[in-house]
Amino acid sequence: MSCKKSSIFSVIFWWLISSGFPGELFANEYANGVCKNNFSDDWHCVTVQAGDSWGSLFSDSQYLLKVQKLNRQNVRLRAGQQILLPSKTVAWNKLSPFAQEIMTDYKDLFVFSPQLLAWAHYLDGQLISWGPAVGGKSWCGDIRKTCRTKVGIFSFTETANVRRRSSSFPVGCVDKDSDGNIISRKQCARMPYFVRFTNQGQGIHSRTMRGRNASHGCVGVFLSDVVYISNHIRKKIGKTNHGYFTSDELIKSQQEIVFMVLPYSKVKLSMQMN
Helix, strand or coil: CCHHHHHHHHHHHHHHHHHCCCCCCCCCHHHHHHHHHCCCCCEEEEECCCCCCHHHHCCCHHHHHHHHHHHCECCCCCCCCEEEEECCCCCHHHHCCCCCEECCCCCEEEEEECCCCEEEEEECCEEEEEEEEECECCCECCCCECCCCCCEEECCCEECCCCCECCCCCCCCCEECCCCCEEECCCCCECCCCEECCCCCCEEEECCCECCCCECCCEEECHHHHHHHHHHHHHHHCCCCCEECCHHHHHHHHHHCEEEECCCCCCCCCCECC
């Protein structure tokens, strides 16, 4: 490559970086899809302009969090992307993609939908809380296989504190001694307040998101939401610390709390009341 071509390439590359990649490269797939195909009196859509940021657009921190959660995005805005702006007066639960009331035998139910990019919490069939969530990607190039979150009904088996890190990702992040024992996870991904629901290591934890499923299998939520989920579970089973559940705690978890992961496909939720 000639010096002239190299220089032109460098100029274009840094212009793209500084301008926020105009167009669709960093679009929020969820918000773009909703803005294109749906209409509501409870929200409207706007296009992010060059120079816009969360801070410059929203001075009210509570409303900012509401906007970020509705958009399933807590990372930097990009010029050209669409975002949803909810009414400042609409109740948060009214914006839920889940039914407000369901018919279910489960008294205490958490639900995650990778299609809706959302989680919900029901007590006695009534929607108590909900929030944005992302699951595993359909394909992970680093491990050359699907990373989708396992679909089914699960029980929680462990909670962790804010310092929890992965033991698998990024690939090769773990430092081990000559015997293969883990000595450090400092280079591994953070998983604050990890709540385990499979023996294979999938769980719920805080993470960044931009309107699409993006993990290696875990369910990623906002920090305030995973704190709510973890605190509710530990209070329900009487656990005062973090770690794997004891045999008694595990029995309580299995008997009293259910976690349901719905399919990735667009299916009607049979548990919803119509």
